[in-house]
Amino acid sequence: MANGQKLVVKIADMKMAQYGEELITYALGSCIGICLQDKRTKLSALIHIMLPINMEAGRKNTMKYADTGIRETLKQMEARGARRANIVAKVAGGAKMFETAQGSALGNIGKRNADSVHMILRAEKIPLLAEDLGGTTARTISFDPGTGKVTVRSYGKADYVI
Amino acid sequence: MEIKNYDDLGSMEMDTLREVGSIGTGNAATALSGLLNRRVRITMPEVRIMEYNEAIDWIGGPENVTAGVLVRIGGDIGGIMLSVLPLEFVNMVLECMLDNKVEEFEHLDELQRSALVEVGNIMISTFINALSGLSGVTMELTVPSLTVDMQGAILAVPMAEYGGQTDYLMTIGGNFTCDDYELPCRLLLSPEIRGLNYLLRKLGVTNG
Numbered sequence: 001m002a003n004g005q006k007l008v009v010k011i012a013d014m015k016m017a018q019y020g021e022e023l024i025t026y027a028l029g030s031c032i033g034i035c036l037q038d039k040r041t042k043l044s045a046l047i048h049i050m051l052p053i054n055m056e057a058g059r060k061n062t063m064k065y066a067d068t069g070i071r072e073t074l075k076q077m078e079a080r081g082a083r084r085a086n087i088v089a090k091v092a093g094g095a096k097m098f099e100t101a102q103g104s105a106l107g108n109i110g111k112r113n114a115d116s117v118h119m120i121l122r123a124e125k126i127p128l129l130a131e132d133l134g135g136t137t138a139r140t141i142s143f144d145p146g147t148g149k150v151t152v153r154s155y156g157k158a159d160y161v162i
Numbered sequence: 163m164e165i166k167n168y169d170d171l172g173s174m175e176m177d178t179l180r181e182v183g184s185i186g187t188g189n190a191a192t193a194l195s196g197l198l199n200r201r202v203r204i205t206m207p208e209v210r211i212m213e214y215n216e217a218i219d220w221i222g223g224p225e226n227v228t229a230g231v232l233v234r235i236g237g238d239i240g241g242i243m244l245s246v247l248p249l250e251f252v253n254m255v256l257e258c259m260l261d262n263k264v265e266e267f268e269h270l271d272e273l274q275r276s277a278l279v280e281v282g283n284i285m286i287s288t289f290i291n292a293l294s295g296l297s298g299v300t301m302e303l304t305v306p307s308l309t310v311d312m313q314g315a316i317l318a319v320p321m322a323e324y325g326g327q328t329d330y331l332m333t334i335g336g337n338f339t340c341d342d343y344e345l346p347c348r349l350l351l352s353p354e355i356r357g358l359n360y361l362l363r364k365l366g367v368t369n370g
Contacts, residue, residue: 010214011321013215026224026312026314027313027314028315029315029318030319050318051322051325095315098230098232098308109322137311138311138312155310
């Protein structure tokens with residue numbers, strides 16, 4: 001386990017870390033935490049996205065959305081020396097927090113987030129090594145750049161690693 | 163004046179919403195008082211417009227586990243109403259209604275869960291009825307739904323719902339006290355921007 005600095009990724013946020021540090025994001029409900037890593041250099045990033053597709057006019061808040069979040073992060077990782085061919089992904093989140101009879105006009109946001117993340121990763125040719133998506137419980141995830149392991153913590157369940 | 167974002171709201175609109183929130187939570191407190199047979203009052207009603215992460219800090223951190231009752235609003239205006247019930251409040255309700263309590267949320271049984279749904283639902287529907295009567299706006303409510311989980315993820319539901327329109331979360335609501343003892347229970351209405359414009363117009367606030 002990394003015992004170095006703990007970097008907290010907030011909602012609609014992204015942070016990068018190196019070997020020895022730890023990336024953490026709390027209480028992912030329908031949001032998804034996307035962990036990206038260059039296997040060689042260990043340069044790692046964690047994005048906390050909230051919605052599937054960025055349709056904002058100015059596209060300012062890139063990390064709020066799966067599409068612009070992943071693409072912008074890949075760009076920033078490459079700018080810091082990562083090679084696209086070495087980058088792999090692990091994702092968690094996309095739960096449905098409330099069981100409502102009449103869903104919103106937008107449908108199940110968690111599911112749509114998951115579909116969008118899959119689609120973008122496939123389009124960017126990033127292999128998805130592991131995922132823990134869906135269900136009805138919130139997740140806190142911590143990502144260790146040293147090992148590439150992602151620990152998922154949920155209320156009322158034992159921690160597990162993907 | 164048509165607002166496009168929550169920060170466009172002027173002081174007059176904010177005052178009106180605060181007033182509406184105060185009447186809504188006041189009615190909810192009266193309903194709760196009748197149900198529990200205790201004296202329930204509201205503390206300062208508030209209208210807040212917060213950036214996502216600010217909202218998470220305000221509710222008391224992302225990972226604390228609470229019970230949330232959620233109702234979707236349809237009809238003339240759209241929105242989400244949440245009743246956020248921490249363990250302390252849950253136990254007060256259970257003691258009054260069922261004469262029992264739980265050490266932890268995990269131990270809630272079926273009957274206790276349905277009591278919580280009912281309490282949340284009564285507070286929410288009384289609030290909405292007051293708002294509807296005051297403004298003449300028709301609002302339809304969905305069946306309430308209960309979840310017990312990290313409060314950050316519960317609060318993220320209204321954020322994600324309107325996330326495509328705004329980077330902020332707007333909440334109208336307040337806290338309750340029961341027998342002069344402050345209980346951290348929050349009643350939050352998050353309106354959709356279009357519906358908010360309609361509501362303000364119906365309430366007679368047209369320019370800010």
